[in-house]
Amino acid sequence: MALSRRRRRRCRALVLGALLSLAGTYLCYSLLLFCCAPEPEPLASGEAAAAAAARAASPRTAARCLPAAAAARKKLLQKWRACPAAASSTATAGNGSSSPPSPPPPPASRSVGTKRLPHALIVGVKKGGTRAVLEFIRGHPAVRALGTEPHFFDRHYERGLEWYRRLMPRTLETQITMEKTPSYFVTREAPRRIFNMSRETKLIVVVRNPVTRAISDYTQTLSKKPDIPTFEGLSFRNRSLGLVDTSWSAIRIGLYALHLESWLQYFPLSQMHFVSGERLITDPAGEMGKIQDFLGIQRLISEKHFYFNKTKGFPCLKKATPGGTLPRCLGKSKGRTHVQIDPEVIEQLQDFYHPYNVKFYETVGQDFRWE
Template identity: 65%
Template sequence: MTPRPGSLCSQTARRKLLAMFLALVLGTSIVLYAYPGAGGPATYAAYLYTRPRPTESRRKKPLPQHQQQQQQPPRTEPRRASVETPAGSRPGTQSSAVAASVAGPARSGEDAEPESEIPAGERRCLPQAIIIGVKKGGTRALLEFLRLHPDVRAAGSEPHFFDRNYQRGYDWYRSLMPPSLKGQLTMEKTPSYFVTREAPARIRAMADGNTKLLVVVRDPVTRAISDYTQTQSKRLGLPAFEELSFRNVSAGIVETHWNALRIGLYAEHLQRWLHYFSRKQFLFVSGERLVTDPATEVAHAQHFLGLRPLISEENFSFNTTKGFPCFKKAESQGQLHCLGKSKGRQHPNIKPEALSRLREFFQPFNRKFYQMVGHDFGWD
């Protein structure tokens, strides 16, 4: 049996307090009227007042220390829900090691944050849609553009629940989501999910495979350079891009184990996801067009998510300095917001022969990816 994360949405604190109060009143009434000896509540109250109190001689004496140690109950580990391979998943086998790695999280982990008081009518929900990739593809831009929509409620930071924090449990995960009203869509983005082996089975187990998945893809070579540029800004003395890209620079042998290049093997990663989700549950967004024509890409996303088509060209304005579109909400009276300083970094100059060899390497993988998703992104 596939475990469930409980309700996708939490109860408000006010409803919980009301339920506790009603249970207390009902329980007290039952005890008063069902107390043996008849007489009703008055007799029971008299009994409570006149019943003998335990004296020192009647109290149980403490056991000697050596007997206390013998009678201590054995320690038990916190109970953990298990996850079986989803019955509705596509044919395929799963090793015991992988099966163990997708074991369902506890319903209410010890690390779960207590739910704060939220306005009446609102509640926290597990996400119905997730931006699962890819790193340096444009995931932050897509999330911020979709947050312009009044029916979208999204977590600001990346939860990394299905790759790093799965043991914390669904209650912890839900606590990271913003409160939402009925009819609003809750979503989050963590780009590393797309390349995490355990993520597909774990996300499927959350809502029986009904979660909508968005993937922002970009030319694998350009994406790798952007990835390298970000790392270079944080680590001094990083070797040149060409040195990391090739096992043998003169021979042009590509280093496929370098993560910046391996992320770009989109077909390989997608194949793993298609064992758990149907193709129609994915939307593949062009990272290039998200920059040059954000309104069109966001329109596709609104349709895919079942949202009203409220975001249009009027919400965007291209920033020539950053080379990236800025955006505004309809009610902001023209006030533009741009993404952070980390967006639009200047890329280093890469040797043309290295770029040519990398594009040649990625070409068959790109074409396979085009066939799988039914769209040519024009990277070759």
């Protein structure tokens, strides 16, 4: 009996000692955490204001609410959480440090509208003034035009209309899609291919005195290939006999009446508009007015939008700016000085082109006065 009481006392002592040991360990661990935990970092003025606003809005959670930027710097043991976004933004607006969040920006202009196949094409002619017409008409809000020459109907037709459509700029339902490739006019397959795309396509042809056009063509080629033969040498198969070499592209392009025959097999003259390259220089507003009428758009490009550049020798657009107007001319390659050609050669070529010019005038019902 006495042995049993002693055992019970011993067991109580062991249990009490174990409990005291555990209590001491927990107390030491708590003291260690309390002493070693880092102090909260001071808040910036904006963050302090946000925290104050959060405490006022929600007293129950205020002690553990910080702006996200400050909460991210807190240690895990402190168990701080980020304030709601609304509280932070309200506080920021309240202290005047920044304006309220602005609405998302509208979609970029390039994503507005739909890419469509062209309604109108500038099909020719090379060195006639096609680039000027394109740049002038692009100033109209009802027109969106491709800036480069895609050469779809003469070089890349096998790629398909879908490939061609994707090249086009985006347009609204009320806008006209256009592109320019001057070589179409002298490409035999181009009229049929364009007709197959849309028989309603409107065609713009910029023509110029074929002799002047040929000299301009040669001048451009000479600037890239200085070693080519002379203009006279390329123009004639036999100059003494007056035999003109129509196999040379610079000469062949000027046979407008012959090229036009291919187009009239597919398109009526009512869907074709012929621009005078000469009048485009002397009266750009007049020629652009006719083009706008042909396209069925309001005459917005007028005389007040042009000025004459004496250095280049042709008109330039005035581009509106917040501070006034700034001139906008074509590139450096435009308006280059032509090479000097023997007047006798020019006269021979004028005689050669004369019957073709007369036929062209009669066909289109317009006298361009190239003689």
